[in-house]
Amino acid sequence: MKTIGSFIVVVLAMVMMVGCGVFGDGVYSSGGSEKRPYIPGTEGQKEVKVQVLDATTMQPIEGAIVVGGYYGPDSTGGYSCAKSESAVSDAQGWALLPNDQDERIGGRVPRLFGPDLETAYKRGYQLVYPIYMAARWDYNDWYISKKKLAPRTGNWPSEIPSSEPKKIYDKHKDALLASKERSTIYLMPSTAKTMDERLSELKEMGWGGGVCLIYPFLLPNPKADLLP
Numbered sequence: 001m002k003t004i005g006s007f008i009v010v011v012l013a014m015v016m017m018v019g020c021g022v023f024g025d026g027v028y029s030s031g032g033s034e035k036r037p038y039i040p041g042t043e044g045q046k047e048v049k050v051q052v053l054d055a056t057t058m059q060p061i062e063g064a065i066v067v068g069g070y071y072g073p074d075s076t077g078g079y080s081c082a083k084s085e086s087a088v089s090d091a092q093g094w095a096l097l098p099n100d101q102d103e104r105i106g107g108r109v110p111r112l113f114g115p116d117l118e119t120a121y122k123r124g125y126q127l128v129y130p131i132y133m134a135a136r137w138d139y140n141d142w143y144i145s146k147k148k149l150a151p152r153t154g155n156w157p158s159e160i161p162s163s164e165p166k167k168i169y170d171k172h173k174d175a176l177l178a179s180k181e182r183s184t185i186y187l188m189p190s191t192a193k194t195m196d197e198r199l200s201e202l203k204e205m206g207w208g209g210g211v212c213l214i215y216p217f218l219l220p221n222p223k224a225d226l227l228p
Contacts, residue, residue, distance in 0.1 A: 039183050048183065049094050050066060050115070050185065051095075051184050052064040052184075056189065060092045060093025061125070065087075065088055066087050066089060068097040069081055070114030125188065126153070128151050128186045129151075129152060132179040132181060133147060133179055134181055137166070142169045142174070142175035144178055152205070153201055
């Protein structure tokens with residue numbers, strides 16, 4: 001029993017050390033009691049620059065409506081959407097969104113973080129999954145995973161196999177900065193041939209159910225925007 005008790009104490013100590021980051025940087029998150037911006041590297045900035053790219057050419061897209069979601073703790077102990085903000089991308093694909101950190105909404109939300117890039121809309125385009133993402137190499141290390149091109153109407157894409165040596169990052173934050181995962185949103189030309197197919201593409205721009213949504217088909221002239 002004494003041996004088992006000692007073993008349990010050691011396991012608990014290891015768990016506590018992992019939680020404190022002794023064994024690695026862990027996942028870069030804005031949740032809990034931490035005060036870090038959702039997009040790393042934007043500490044102290046009132047606005048953050050996000051970019052819209054054509055996933056087929058990696059060229060910037062001008063005139064896209066970019067939507068960022070902002071989240072805070074709710075009564076269930078989780079996080080829910082508190083508000084959303086939008087901006088239009090310039091000739092280089094850049095858009096500016098508020099970098100709201102620790103803001104209060106009506107005095108009810110003690111912590112608010114964002115923007116989490118929810119969607120982007122441009123007539124003739126559809127939303128696709130991220131191309132570059134930070135991924136775990138092992139418990140402590142991270143690398144940049146390049147994904148196959150896949151529209152949001154399909155399944156989550158697999159990683160593109162590569163024989164090239166991977167650059168390893170010892171912090172999730174550094175991998176996020178290098179991949180630009182949280183500051184880039186990708187579109188590709190629409191492949192819709194019918195109204196129903198286009199509606200399916202547009203609905204996927206509000207994927208996830210409980211996220212901060214601004215449906216792009218709720219426009220003053222929706223029929224003009226349904227088909228490319």
